[in-house]
Amino acid sequence: MTNKLIPTIISLILVCSLLVYYIPNGCQPVSEETQTTVGGDVLALYGIDPYTLDPALAGDATSSEYIQQIFSGLVCLDENLEPSPDIATDWHISGDGLVYTFKLREDVCFHDGKPVTAWDFKYSWERACDPGTGSQTAATYLGDIAGVDAVLAGESEHISGVEVVDDYTIKVTIKAPRSYFLYKLTYATSFVVDEENVLQGSGWWRKPNGTGPFKLWRWDEGNQLVLERNDHYDQTSSFKGVDFIIYELWAGVPMNLYETGQIDVATIGMTYIDKVIDPAGDFYQELTVVPVMSLTYIGFNCSQPPFDDANIRKAFSMAIDKDKLVSLVFRDTVTRADGILPLEMPGYDEDIEGIAYDIEGALALITASEYGAVDNLPKITITTGGWGGGISSDLEAIINEWRINLGVDVEVRQLEPEQFLYSI
Structure with missing residues (x-):
């Protein structure tokens, strides 16, 4: 058993700062020079070490939290939990519900400035389904696509239901109409990865070249994980100005860290509930109640x-x-x-x-x-x-x-x- x-269903959070969301802003070569110190506007959070930063392998909430910031896919969920464009600008679904044709943005690039194309998605999905990758989620999230079963079984290297029409158009054929198919593509398993990055070896994801709003700046296991803003993204939301996100790993009790100013956001457990729900208390005005679908x-x-x-x-x-x-x-x-x-x-x-x-x-x-x-x-x-x-x-x-x-x-x-x- x-x-x-x-x-839990309701998350009680003390908030001083919030995360930033971005929309891609074109590709330019990235200088080999990197920032050596954390500066600008910094968001400090409590965290634990991820099990992996490989989108194809992630099956836990902690790993997925970081991966969602570092990588991205064709579609994402909007605030109403509906599939919305991410790297795909739009898509067309055939009348029989079997063929999805995605048009990709032409201004999206990896963190190193290399453009993202439909070929990168084809590679990423076939890699996720390759038995050698060892993904425990590929069958669940990509299994509706025609030809995935053959790749999962080691009978083919290519997914027959994935066709690159041109550099910025990809056609996906599924085995039967599935109203939830687009929702599955919002999960990390379908995110795009850089083939050159992956070919660096089994530990490639410790230096990931993703497409997300943040890039991995430093990871000192058991101590600190730092994400740096991806300048290829425009800040278009009301939460502007975050240059770095610092996760203090295994740093102690989140509520204690919040009280001492070491982190900006803390999820409240039952031990500290009385401390934050008292209207006369020091923290009540900083309390935010957020529904959590879990x-x-x-x-x-x-x-x-x-x-x-x-x-x-x-x-x-x-x-x-x-x-x-x-x-x-x-x-x-x-x-x-x-x-x-x-x-x-x-x-x-x-x-x-x-x-x-x-x-x-x-x-x-x-x-x-x-x-x-x-x-x-x-x-x-x-x-x-x-x-x-x-x-x-x-x-x-x-x-x-x-x-x-x-x-x-x-x-x-x-x-x-x-x-x-x-x-x-």
């Missing part, structure tokens, strides 16, 4: 006892009082999940009803299962990610509910986050 803990869930290993029995899976689900978790553990900063899509996510259906909290019903299901009684259940271990042996307060509460409501003691196995995310 695995426990995937993802950020989900916390527990996954059962259906191939192993006792969760190979659907009655046991449902019983453990029914024994969790989600309303109590929301009110007591999360102090009403999250909402109860009744389905796999969070509030405000496109496709969310408020009429879907989740599994109700029912202790008697849960015990009856265990009796009706092939195991017949709690005493006949094998040892149960829940695997989670983290450091130092401590577990989150919500997981601790859930384990306690299983103990009280079902009479089941669950052991905890903790893995380092990278191992948990990429090996489970």
Whole structure:
């Protein structure tokens, strides 16, 4: 049984500064001279080391946060969560919904000033699907494209459904109409990478030549990661003037760092909630409440006892009082999940009803299962990610509910986050 803990539905953030968004502004050769010191307007944030900066390999939120700043793709999501132009200026979808023709901007370039063309996207997607790359996300995000399966299986080097019409036009054929196809292309797996950069070796992404609004200036593992503004981008939003973003890696408790002025933005955990929601407090005026479309869930290993029995899976689900978790553990900063899509996510259906909290019903299901009684259940271990042996307060509460409501003691196995995310 695995426990995937993802950020809560409502994020409480103390804000002094905000990130900057850019639109490309033409390609010019970049001087070999580089800035040697951080200067100008600087945004300081708390961070942890990314597992990877390779868009094809990223499967965790931390890596993706940096990759979104360093790289980009054909399309991105706008503020209404609709696909909008990024490197593509526009696109045409055939009447049968199978062929997407993208026109690329002719003024987009890599950080070194080299123009980005349709050939770069073809290379990037075929590389992501190459078994030798080892991507765990290519099948999910590119698998609708005709010919991807053959590349993933090692039967072809080229994706038959990707055709370069000219340097700034790429035609993509998918296997069947998919209304969500453009949404998939907003994920990092489909971002463009520089072939010359990749050919430098397995550690190429430590010196990435991306296309995003920021470029990697320095990465001192365990200490600091610094992004520098990409001057090939125009600052067109209201958040102008950020020259560098400094991530203070593993620097301590974000709230403490914020109080001492070491970072400009801090996400607030339950430990400090009272400190920031008090209208008379020092931090209330700096508090911003931001909806976060995310989900916390527990996954059962259906191939192993006792969760190979659907009655046991449902019983453990029914024994969790989600309303109590929301009110007591999360102090009403999250909402109860009744389905796999969070509030405000496109496709969310408020009429879907989740599994109700029912202790008697849960015990009856265990009796009706092939195991017949709690005493006949094998040892149960829940695997989670983290450091130092401590577990989150919500997981601790859930384990306690299983103990009280079902009479089941669950052991905890903790893995380092990278191992948990990429090996489970």
